[in-house]
Amino acid sequence: MPLDAEPEDARSIVIERLIAAPRELVFKAFTTAEHLAHWWGPTGFSITTAAFEFKVGGVWRFVMHGPDGRDYQNRLVFEAIEAPARIVSRHGGDGDDALEFASHETRITLDADGDKTRLTWCLVFVSIAERDRIAREYGAVEGGQQTVGRLADYVAELG
């Protein structure tokens, strides 16, 4: 099936969140490797950044360490940056076989809503099949993560 036969919303995933902080501050959390290390990935994940250049065409290369001890190679290229409203990055590419979860675009939009920020996190994949392949990878990782969480809850109950 040609890619243009699949409408963009059918091959995207969109998550929205209202954050109780001004958007300048939310934007700031994306701008340095040091800030990103504090929050990128769900609980139980951590990252080690090898290269980071926050400008259009700049690359962020990092390893994500999963709760199961597995490492995931990541590479992002920043395609658009409009402080403090918008960041577009492309994941993967560059013919690097070591990359996991390759090839999707992330569009982060920050809209001011009074003194709060409406965050829209949009992941756009080249096709539905590619989205599902990647969803399965992440889903499996997150599944493992939930197992760890359940075990921790169980141990707490025992105590």
Added chain:
Amino acid sequence: MPDALSDTLSALADPTRRAILARLALGEATVGELARPFAMSGPAVTKHLNVLEKAGLIRRGRDAQRRPCRLEAARLKEAAEYLAGFRQFWEGTIDRLEDYVKQLQQED
């Protein structure tokens, strides 16, 4: 090897096929019964049913006259779980972003 999950999710990407599944969630139906609310020809519905059957989302009965269609809930559940897990991955990331921004705000 064909990728079963990709087949399932491609099949789900079509609104007519999702409507057919919603109808089948109420109980089994024949091609004729399925065609009626969609103002579609029998062959057009059969085409959609073939996609759904290949994706493991429905099963057709053996009765040669009626061949009633039945929903296969297990495959639908599997597909929903993968996407939910993926969404949760990013929801979890945004949870941590939210906590971190609060921390930044206190330091400001």
